[in-house]
Amino acid sequence: MPRTMLNDEHWSKLSVIMLKDRVYDKPEHRNTMEGILYRMRTGCPWRDVPKSFGSWSAIYRRFNLWSKKGVLMRLFKSLRYEPDLEWEFIDGSIVKAHQHISTVRALGQRMTKA
Secondary structure, three states, X not given: OOOXXXXXXXXXXXXXXXXXXXXXXXXXXXXXXXXXXXXXXXXOOHHXXXXXXXXXXXXXXXXXXXXXXXXXXXXXXXXXXXXOHHHOOOOHHHOOOOOOHHHHHHHHHHHXXX
């Protein structure tokens, strides 16, 4: 089985939120959500989602259905109020500054001193 993202605690939170949108707690929904997250994480084509998540076409259809109904958007919006900061990464190497930023900062310091 491929690496999964959702442990039992995460899935229990998601399933409670999804029940509000009348997405019932079926065993295949967890695999479907794992397949959707796998596809979003890797960027692979839908047909390349591993079979252990279920049929790629079923995952794709459910993704489209949940997207059209707004289920995924409401799910992600509700999760932002309870962030899991265990895996948050802040790295300065992903932030790119213009080459003249240090010159602008130096000029700004000179102007405030004058």
